[in-house]
Amino acid sequence: MKTLVIAEHDNTELKSATLHAIGAAIKIGGDIDILVAGSNCDIVAQAAAQISGINKVIKADAPPLEHQLAEDIAPIIVDLASNYTHILSAATTFGKNTLPRAAALLDTQQISDIISVESADTFKRPVYAGNAIATVKSSDSIKLITVRTTTFDAADAAGGSASVEDYSAPASSELSKFIKHELSTSERPELTSAKIVVSGGRGVGSEENFAIIEKLADKLGAAIGASRAAVDAGYVPNDYQVGQTGKIVAPDLYIAIGISGAIQHLAGMKDSKVIVAINKDEDAPIFGVADYGLVADLFDAVPELEGKI
Amino acid sequence: MKILVPIKRVVDYNVKIRVKSDNSGIDIANVKMSINPFDEIAIEEAVRLKEAGKASEIIAVTIGPEKSQEQIRTAMAIGADRGILVKTNAPIDLGGVEPLAVAKTLKAIADKENPDLIIMGKQSIDDDSNQTGQMLAALLGWAQGTFASELEINDGSLQVTREIDGGLETLELKTPAIITTDLRLNDPRYAKLPDIMKAKKKPLEIIEPSDLGVDYTPRLEIVSVNEPPTRSAGIKVESVDALIDTLKNEAKVI
Numbered sequence: 001m002k003t004l005v006i007a008e009h010d011n012t013e014l015k016s017a018t019l020h021a022i023g024a025a026i027k028i029g030g031d032i033d034i035l036v037a038g039s040n041c042d043i044v045a046q047a048a049a050q051i052s053g054i055n056k057v058i059k060a061d062a063p064p065l066e067h068q069l070a071e072d073i074a075p076i077i078v079d080l081a082s083n084y085t086h087i088l089s090a091a092t093t094f095g096k097n098t099l100p101r102a103a104a105l106l107d108t109q110q111i112s113d114i115i116s117v118e119s120a121d122t123f124k125r126p127v128y129a130g131n132a133i134a135t136v137k138s139s140d141s142i143k144l145i146t147v148r149t150t151t152f153d154a155a156d157a158a159g160g161s162a163s164v165e166d167y168s169a170p171a172s173s174e175l176s177k178f179i180k181h182e183l184s185t186s187e188r189p190e191l192t193s194a195k196i197v198v199s200g201g202r203g204v205g206s207e208e209n210f211a212i213i214e215k216l217a218d219k220l221g222a223a224i225g226a227s228r229a230a231v232d233a234g235y236v237p238n239d240y241q242v243g244q245t246g247k248i249v250a251p252d253l254y255i256a257i258g259i260s261g262a263i264q265h266l267a268g269m270k271d272s273k274v275i276v277a278i279n280k281d282e283d284a285p286i287f288g289v290a291d292y293g294l295v296a297d298l299f300d301a302v303p304e305l306e307g308k309i
Numbered sequence: 310m311k312i313l314v315p316i317k318r319v320v321d322y323n324v325k326i327r328v329k330s331d332n333s334g335i336d337i338a339n340v341k342m343s344i345n346p347f348d349e350i351a352i353e354e355a356v357r358l359k360e361a362g363k364a365s366e367i368i369a370v371t372i373g374p375e376k377s378q379e380q381i382r383t384a385m386a387i388g389a390d391r392g393i394l395v396k397t398n399a400p401i402d403l404g405g406v407e408p409l410a411v412a413k414t415l416k417a418i419a420d421k422e423n424p425d426l427i428i429m430g431k432q433s434i435d436d437d438s439n440q441t442g443q444m445l446a447a448l449l450g451w452a453q454g455t456f457a458s459e460l461e462i463n464d465g466s467l468q469v470t471r472e473i474d475g476g477l478e479t480l481e482l483k484t485p486a487i488i489t490t491d492l493r494l495n496d497p498r499y500a501k502l503p504d505i506m507k508a509k510k511k512p513l514e515i516i517e518p519s520d521l522g523v524d525y526t527p528r529l530e531i532v533s534v535n536e537p538p539t540r541s542a543g544i545k546v547e548s549v550d551a552l553i554d555t556l557k558n559e560a561k562v563i
Contacts, residue, residue, distance in 0.1 A: 067478075069480070070443065070446075070453055070455075071446075071452060071453065074447060092474050093455075093456060093471075093472070093473040093474045094473070094474070096439050096443075096455070096456075097443060097453070097455045097456070098443075099443075100408070100439070100440035100441075100443035100444050100447070101443045101444070101446060101447040101453065102447075103409070103440070103444065103447075104409060104412055104443070104444035104445075104447035104448050105447050105448075107409070108409070108528075109407050109408070109409045109527075109528035109529055110408070110409075110438070110440055111529065112437070112438045112439060112440060113437065113438075113439075122532060126437065126537070127335075127402075127403060127435065127436055127437055127534070128320070128326050128335060128434070128435055128437070129434060129437065130537055131325070131326050131537065132326065132328050132335060132534050132535065132536065132537065133534070133535050133536075133537050134403060134531055134533075134534050135531070135532040135533045135534075135535070136529045136530065136531060136532065137529065137530040137532050138528065138529055138530075139528055139529075139530065140528055174483070175450075175451065175452035175482065175483050175486075176452040176453070176454070176480045176481065176482045176483065176486075177480065177481045177482075178478070178479075178480060179468065179479040179480060179481055180478075180479045181476065181477070181478050181479075182476050182477040182478075182479075183475045183476035183477075184475060184476050192474075196562070196563075220563065228492070231493075232492075232493070237476065238458065238472050238476075238477075238493060239472070239473075239474060239475055239476055244434075244437075245432075245491070245492055247474075252562050253556070253560075253562040253563065263325075264322075270540055273562070274556075274560045274562050275540075275543075276552065276556070282545075287542060287545070288542045289540045289542065290542065290543055291543035291544075291560065292543055292544060292545075292546055292552060292555055292556070292560070293542075293543065293544070293545045293546070294545070294546050294548075294549070294552050295545060296549070301549055304549045305549050305552065305553065308549060308550065308553055309553055309563065
């Protein structure tokens, strides 16, 4: 067994999602290599080499790979594939965009978003928005897999001393060209890896009112999330969205404020360890999954909570 | 410009699904079926491009049972000009026609139809794989603009804004290209009665997978399908003070 994990990074920092994908690779067993493809990404390759239990880091460092476009990353994965039994990436927007492109070129049926490794060829994955769990067994000779990061422990980022091997990438396909990024800048912890998440829904009522959610989150050192309704209404940017089609989170504490609890939202947060719901509608479905529910007007309860906590 | 819009017949998003008692799959007999919501957004986007004078023809294509004609007709009522059904009795949600097989089918159709643009949903809400568009782009050797929240086409240049972790990314794609839709690309319209009537007369071609030389033997065996672990409701607390006390002393999370 030999696994290649595709690193996710921004040419300066290795994303924690990669450590969780390695966590899944450890469950599969055997040697683990990491592919770091980017531009001026040596610092990332060095960080990857420090991860505990890594055999080798393969570094593809070239200017056209700066933005890690799927059209240029997939051929590298395809070229390396014959050395591996498994190829993994985190089920982030990067992994979701890139890995299926490589899978099709390898004539392999990818397994998306696994939540457990049953054996080297059998995995569990959620279907129907997490309302059912399918156990699937792959007959492909190389298994391409994306990993739900919240269900696998992160590998230890320190303690390893893998070698870094240079790989020279083929010329860019020039099919697509990066124009710009509009990234949210925030001092708060990242939503998918935060220990505490405070989320607001339609009940918050406006972009301005979201300040009370932010205050509570900052008091708790929490990340901020939102329901699809709040995102669609323009209260917060799209990358705050927790749910089936947004981010999947599983923090120690999830506080849902003014969120009714649509099934799509529950799919994104129901694996949280402790769920608190604050909503004035006592029949809101969110109370059906909450460990602790408080039926109250959020405009009274949230500032009080923030003041007293 | 010719646009191909692949769509899928899925259990309506409002239906609470039931796992079959033999754990072989989901019971989809006698439940309401609809167009996959992301695919509806794809049709709407294609229709808007046609209304803006940027597209000349929209072809809706689906793979599925005979009854998938209903979803093609709905796409036509929204504005697709004609339809293609690749008819199969294999399951299309789990354990049957998989994303790779769908991508191969769509490649065969694209080779025949030569569209300039393919717009499709980023994932179907049954299997939730989020693979088909990327796979089809790979098989065709085309550029891909996945999880699109904005699409701009001007004089042969195509810019797509994508929803990514951490924000938005804008790419320029060479055409022909594949776009997969995210939720905020548009709000699909409701088909009006006269359009529903008109849709009944639009051409719908029915073909077999064997006509396209594709094989639907699954690569993934469904070992079992189970209910997820359930989470039961906890307790209601009476006040903010009681909530803080519980979180500190009982749950010990703050």
